[in-house]
Amino acid sequence: MAASTYSRRSFMTAGTATLAVGAFAAGTGRVAAAQTGSSARDNLAALDLEVMTVTDTSIALSWTTYALSGGPVEADTELLLGPADSRAPLQQVHFDETPVAMHHVIVDGLEPGRAYRFEARSAGVRAIGNHVVTNLPGSPERTGVVRTLVPPPGRKIRTIAVANDIHIGEEKSGLIVGDFPPGASQEPGLPPYADVMLSGMLAELGRAGVTELFCNGDLTAEARPAEVARARELLDGFGEKGRNWWATRGNHDRPHRGAEYSSCAPYGNEHFDCWGQLFTPRQTMWSTDVGGLRVVGLDSTHVDSSGGLIDPAQFDELDRVLAENPDQPTLSLTHHPVTRDAQWSNFTGPPFVLDDADAMRLQGALARTPGSFLHMSGHTHRTRRGPADVRPDDSRAPTEYLEAGVVVSYPGNYTLITLYEGGYMVNLHRVASPLALRWIARSRHTYFGLVPEYLLGTLADRNHVAHRDFSGLR
Template identity: 50%
Template sequence: MSCCGPSRRTLLAAIGLSAILPATGLVRSSSARAQPNSLIATDLEVVTITDRSVIVTWTTMAQDPAGRPVPADSDAEVRIGPADSPRAPVAVYADAEPTPFHYAEIDGLEPGRGYRFEAWSNGVRARPALTLTTLTPGSPEFTGEFTTLVPPPGRPLRTIALANDVHYGEEVSGLVIDDLPPGFRQESDLPPYPEVMLAALLDDLRHPDRSAERLIIAGDLTSEATAAQSRAVRTHLDGWGALGHDYLVARGNHDRPHLGAEYQSCAPAAADHRDCWADQFTPRQQLVEHEVGGLRLIGLDTSELDGAGGSIERPQFDHLAELLRADPHRPTLVFGHHPVTIESGLTNTAGPAFVLNRPDSAELQSLYERAPGVFLQHSGHTHRNRRTRPDAACAVEFLEVAAVKEYPGGYSLLRMYEGGYMVNFYKTRTPAAKRWSATTRAEYFGLLPDYTLGTCADRNHVVLRDFSGLG
C-alpha cells in the first residue's frame, strides 16, 4: 500500500469525480496504435530552472482506434528568446529522434534574466495539462515565461543530491485503500519500476552536468523492509558508492522492523519485531553523522515501530543535542524521513498524524534555535516538492523532496557556494524512467501532479547564507 496518497475523504471525492471526468492515464498496451493526424502535445512542465539552464518536459499522445490516448512518437523542438525582446523566440533545441516522452535541457542562459519559451512536436505546440499547478497564473507553463536564478555569491563549494522514497520491492504504485484507486503496475517485459527509477537516479548523478559528490536518501528505501529488499537496495547503492561516505541513508516508515515469519532470520528488535533493514544499514532510532569539508550531515531515524507517523526517541534526541551543543555554529544539514512543521502537517493529504509528532517537532526546532549552523532539513514521506515555514525562531529551510519511485520521479541538487546555496529539482531521464513517470502522473485519478510537483519556487530557489568557512 502506498503511504503517501490522498486521504480517504480526498479519495472518495476523486472516485465521484471520476464518473464525470475523462480518464487521464496512458493506455499501456503495446498493441495500441495511434490514429493519424490526432497528435496532441500535453503535460508541459518547466521542471528545473537554474542560473544558466532550463529543463522542459512534455508528452506527445494520439488516439487509438477506440479513442483512448496512447503515447505517440514525435520529434521535439524548444524555442527561447529574451522576455524583453519584441522578436519571437528562436529554436535553441531540436531532437529528431522520435519518442513520446520529451526532456529538453537548454544551457547557456544568463543568470537573472527573463525568457519566453515554446515547446513543439511535429508542428504542434505543447500545452500544460489541466492541473492547477501548471495553470496557476504566474507559473511558467501558464505565462510562457521563466526567469533564471541568480546564484549565491562566491565560489562553488560542492553539490549534494537529496532523494527519498525508492520503495524497492513495491509492485503496485498508487494504492490507498485496498485496491483503490486503481494502481499502476510495470509492464511485464520491463524491470520492476523501483529498480528502473533507482538505476535512473544513480545514472543521473554521475553525469558531468549533475556531478553530485554525495547522495542523501531520506527514508523508504524499501517497500516492506524484508531481508531480500534490504539486501538488494544496498547492493544497488554499493554499486554507486560507499555507504557512510558517498551515500548516506535514514530509515523511513516502510523500512521499520516487522513481525512475521518472513522476518525471523533478521536482527531482533523491540516487541518481538525483526529488523532486516538494520542488518544492511543502521539500528533503529540511531542517528548517523558525516562530515565533508567542514559541512556536517546528520541523518535522523524518525520511524516508529508500527505505523506511518514519525517520532524521535530520547536516546537519539540526547545524542543530537550533544552534537549540536558541542559545535552549534558548524554548517549543518539534517535529513530524516518525516516532515517536521505544522504547515506540513496541515497541508499533506494524510494530516498532522502523518508527520513528526508535535512534541518532538517542537523540541527539534528548539534545538535548532540554539544551533544557528543548522540551515536545512531534508524530508521525504509526502512524495511532494514543498518548502514549509519553521514554527520556531530558527533560520532553517524545511524541504520535502518528491519521490524517486513515481511521478515526478527525481531528486533535488543542493549546490553550495561561499555565499549560500541553490536548490533544483530534476526528473530522472532514462527512457524507462521517463515512461514510468508519464504513466504514474495519472495516479489518484490524475490528481497526483497537483499534489507532488510543487510550485516552481518549491523546486528551484536560492538561499543566501555564509558558508565562507567551508573547504
C-alpha cells in the first residue's frame, strides 16, 4: 500500500495513497479535475471524515464526496498537514486528481508523540465529520488535530493480525431481523463483497510482512459447504493453518439443520457441522505459541442461538494450559464479548453475548493469570473497550477487553497488534483496496444511516498503547 510520506525538512509524495477507483453507486456524478473556484465548491459536500488509524509514525483517514443535489460525486483528493506547534501554513502532502467518491489517504514518516494539524479537501471543499461519534470533544475530525502514539519502550518484536466477522457467502449487509432494516447489496457485476474484503485484507497483510493471522469467528455467512470451502481456500492462499493462520468459531459458523448441509459431518441427531470439518470441532479450545506469545482460542457458540456459552471441558482445558506457565504473555480470543459492559451496551442486550456465568468464569481465569494482557472478541461488529469485571487480587493491571470492528462491511476493519519489549500497540486498519473502499462507502448507510454511530468507536478504542513486560518474547 503506497502512502504519502512526511520528512522533518519537507513534505514529499511517495507514490499515491490508496484510493477507490470509480464511483461506489450507480449514477455517481463527477467534478472535473480542472474545475476550480465557486462552481465546484458550491455543488459539492465532503462528508464522513474519519481518522481511522493513528500509529506512532502514521495516520490514515477517509472521507466521501457528495453532490448537494444528492448522491455521491467523484472529485480529486487532497491532504494538507503540518506540526500543530508550528505557525507555518499547512503543506500539501498528498494530491491526486483521479476522480473518486470515497477518498483514503495514508501519511507515513511522522514523529511519535507529536500533534499535527490537518485538512482533507476535495475540489477545494474541506471534509468534515458529520456524525456524533466524530464530533465528540477532542475528536480529531472536530479539532483538525491528531497526535501520533508513543510506542512502548524497547525493541519491536513482531506484529500479528486479528480479524473477525468475515461472513463469506453473505449477500446483504445490515440486516437485523429478516429483511429489516433495508440492507446493502453488492453492485451488479462486482465480486461478492465478503470475498473482496477478505482478499483485500490478506493482500495488505502480505505487503506489510504480517505472517500470523487470527480469525476470531463468523468466517462464513451460515456455514454452508461452499462458504466454508471458500473461506478455507482464501486463508490457505495466505499460509498454512496452525502456522500462519488460526480460527475460532462464531455463531454464523455453528452446526446447522437442513438438506443443504447434509453432505457434512453429522452433529447430534439433527445438525451437520460443515465448519468443523475444515476448521475445528465445536466447543474445542486451541492454543499456540508465536515467538513466546501464547494465543488461546475458545469456541463460544450455541448450537441454535446467536448468544454464547463455553462448556466445562473447555474451561478445564483453559485452566490446564494457563497453569502450565501463568506468567507467559497471553492473548485470548472468543467470538462473543465477555464483559457486562458489552452485555448492556449492545443494542440486543445480554442474550446476544457470552452467558454471564461463563463470562465471569473466563474473566476469573484470566485475572488469575499474570501473563494475560488482552482478550479480543467480535460479534457486535463494533470497536469498544470494556472494563474488566473480575480484576487481579494484587496490583497488576487487569486484562484488556476489546471488541474489534467488522471486516465484511463498514467500517471494514482488521486489527494489528505490535509487540514491543515494553508492551503492545493496537491499531485498527481499514481494508483499502479500491473495491473494498467502494463497498465500505456503500454499506456505511445501513441501519438507516446510523451504523457509524454504533460501530466506529472512539479513536482511542481503535488505536492505543499499553505497557507490559514482554522482554521474554522473541
